[in-house]
Amino acid sequence: MDDVAKGQNLDDFLIxxxxxxxxxxxxxxxxxVMNAMGQQSMVYHIPRMEFELKLQMTTANSTPVGSGRTSSRLAKAKLQFLPVKGSQQQSSSSATSIIKGVMVAAPLDSTVPQIQLSLSVERLSARKAEVKVFALTTADASLKGAVVELNIDRELSAKMGKSALKPSTRLERAALVLDEEGYASAGLVISNQEAEGQIIALIADLFGQSQTLLYRFEQGR
Structure with missing residues (x-):
């Protein structure tokens, strides 16, 4: 694996x-994955990952700063791990080992309160809407003061919609502070050049939890 950095512990590679x-x-x-109504129907999940590491373990001498013969006797040998590339030759002070394993997704600890995050959009006028964020924990603990990062995913919007979003389509705020009941909101301004039926992908993040909503722009009657 060329993208794995060298390290002095096997933990470096596993991490x-x-x-x-x-x-x-x-x-x-x-x-x-969205259904025909533009609502989230499922999210893909990686259940497991099998890996194989071929590492070369070498020893390197570490000598303290100083001079004379005394310091040379204080030299220490350290073990260093390096990923093996191609037909790399092995020196007399090294050994190669192959480590195989599997990383399996485990369910979260049910005793730890989990965060539930939701998004909704309310149309206010032809080209103005309000994005509402609601968050709570499974233990009903207050999230007052927590900051939710709200953004427009322009790449996903272009993929799901008719074209790329216009630069002037924007959120009035990106950092939302939850109130005592776990609510917060921000205005969504839609460009005058935005086409009818354009999809606007909104994504909210809070404490590692993410929620995505696809909002279809309709001017209405």
């Missing part, structure tokens, strides 16, 4: 793999 898996799942969460 690197876990972070990559987490980023892949987060990316999938941003692209839920």
């Amino acid at each position: 690197n793999l876990a972070e990559g898996l987490s980023k892949a799942q987060s990316r999938l969460n941003q692209y839920p």
Whole structure:
């Protein structure tokens, strides 16, 4: 694996793999499957990842700063792990090992309160709407003062809609502070050049939880 950095502990490689898996799942969460009504119907989930690491373990001497023969006797040997590339030759002070394993998605601890995040949009006028955010915990704990990051996913909007969103289509606020009941809102301004039926993808993030809503722009009567 050329993209795995070297390290002095095997943990370095396992953490690197876990972070990559987490980023892949987060990316999938941003692209839920929508039904004909533009509502989220399901999200893809990575249940497991099998991996194989071929590592070369080498020893490197570490000598403290100083001079003379005394300091040389204080040299310490440290074990260093490097990913093996191609037909790399092995030195006398190194050994190659193959580590195989599986990372399995485990359910969250049911004793820890989980956050439930929801989004809705209310049309105010022809080209103005209000995006409403609501968040609560499974333990009914107050989230007052928590900040929700609200954004327009322009890449997803272009993919699901007729064309790319106009630059002037924007949110009036991106950081929303929840009130005592877990509510917050922000205005959505829609460009005069935006076509009827254009999809606007909204995404909210709170404490690692994400929620996506596809809003279809309709001017109405």
